[in-house]
Amino acid sequence: MGEFAVHASGVTLAIGNNAILKDISFQLTNNETIVLMGKNGSGKTMMLKTIVGLFRPQKGTVTVFNRDIHKMKPEEADEVRKKIGYVFQKSGLFDSMRVGENVSFGIRRFQKISREEANAKAIEALRRSGLKDVEYRLPSELSGGMQKRAGIARAIAMDPELLLMDDPTAGLDPVLTDAIADLIIEIRETLHSSFIIVTHDLKLARKLADRIGLMVNGKLHGIVPTDEFMETEEPYYRQFREGLLTGPIPVIE
Numbered sequence: 001m002g003e004f005a006v007h008a009s010g011v012t013l014a015i016g017n018n019a020i021l022k023d024i025s026f027q028l029t030n031n032e033t034i035v036l037m038g039k040n041g042s043g044k045t046m047m048l049k050t051i052v053g054l055f056r057p058q059k060g061t062v063t064v065f066n067r068d069i070h071k072m073k074p075e076e077a078d079e080v081r082k083k084i085g086y087v088f089q090k091s092g093l094f095d096s097m098r099v100g101e102n103v104s105f106g107i108r109r110f111q112k113i114s115r116e117e118a119n120a121k122a123i124e125a126l127r128r129s130g131l132k133d134v135e136y137r138l139p140s141e142l143s144g145g146m147q148k149r150a151g152i153a154r155a156i157a158m159d160p161e162l163l164l165m166d167d168p169t170a171g172l173d174p175v176l177t178d179a180i181a182d183l184i185i186e187i188r189e190t191l192h193s194s195f196i197i198v199t200h201d202l203k204l205a206r207k208l209a210d211r212i213g214l215m216v217n218g219k220l221h222g223i224v225p226t227d228e229f230m231e232t233e234e235p236y237y238r239q240f241r242e243g244l245l246t247g248p249i250p251v252i253e
């Protein structure tokens with residue numbers, strides 16, 4: 001399996017004339033959790049989308065479990081994607097599909113199993129995500145917290161080895177946020193997966209992260225152990241952590 005779940009090396013991505021990701025390098029070790037923080041528009045979502053192969057960097061490489069998703073045939077890339085669970089920033093559920101179908105969507109696409117088996121797996125993933133008897137509901141019939149959980153259920157339905165979570169607690173109150181944190185810890189203990197979690201929530205970061213990375217304007221300013229992030233006087237980390245208006249990170253670009 002190799003040592004790294006993700007290895008990004010010099011990743012540079014532009015869309016049109018917009019430089020989005022600038023020479024980003026980092027490694028996510030197997031079983032490690034990295035939390036990615038940074039201002040809106042700093043490139044966190046695009047980094048996750050590049051890792052999963054939705055965007056191709058102009059320069060640099062990303063390997064997932066030592067395989068370069070951007071240099072593979074689509075069928076081969078699907079083999080790698082099977083091992084990745086992605087929680088979208090908005091729940092990413094299809095409005096017109098029932099919750100159960102939403103969760104079994106990936107299973108049915110990737111695994112040659114019967115509809116009944118796929119449904120059973122979906123119900124199990126929902127149960128692990130703390131949801132019961134919701135498979136026949138539409139996403140719009142769930143509360144915000146339940147939609148987030150359903151998005152997580154979909155991501156874990158295939159027992160992924162790598163989980164990419166884009167702001168899994170956005171818009172949730174502190175109690176629900178803590179419940180999602182506990183859920184993520186439980187998933188981590190059962191699946192022994194590696195995680196990259198994007199969040200603005202320092203409490204969540206403190207609870208989950210082995211290391212915290214800070215994105216500033218398309219660059220990865222650095223990745224440091226969680227304790228260091230929380231205590232350092234280094235001006236970028238300190239400004240971000242304390243939400244200061246003055247410091248090296250421009251408030252208005």
Ligand SMILES: Nc1ncnc2c1ncn2[C@@H]1O[C@H](COP(=O)(O)OP(=O)(O)O)[C@@H](O)[C@H]1O
Pocket residue numbers: 015018020038039040041042043044045046047
């Ligand atoms: N599909 C897209 N096409 C072009 N530019 C995009 C697209 N998605 C995001 N961007 C731009 O990429 C930059 C980084 O965005 P994003 O990764 O979404 O930031 P974050 O998740 O940190 O808030 C922003 O300047 C944004 O406008």
Ligand SMILES: [Mg+2]
Pocket residue numbers: 044045046089166
């Ligand atoms: Mg984002």
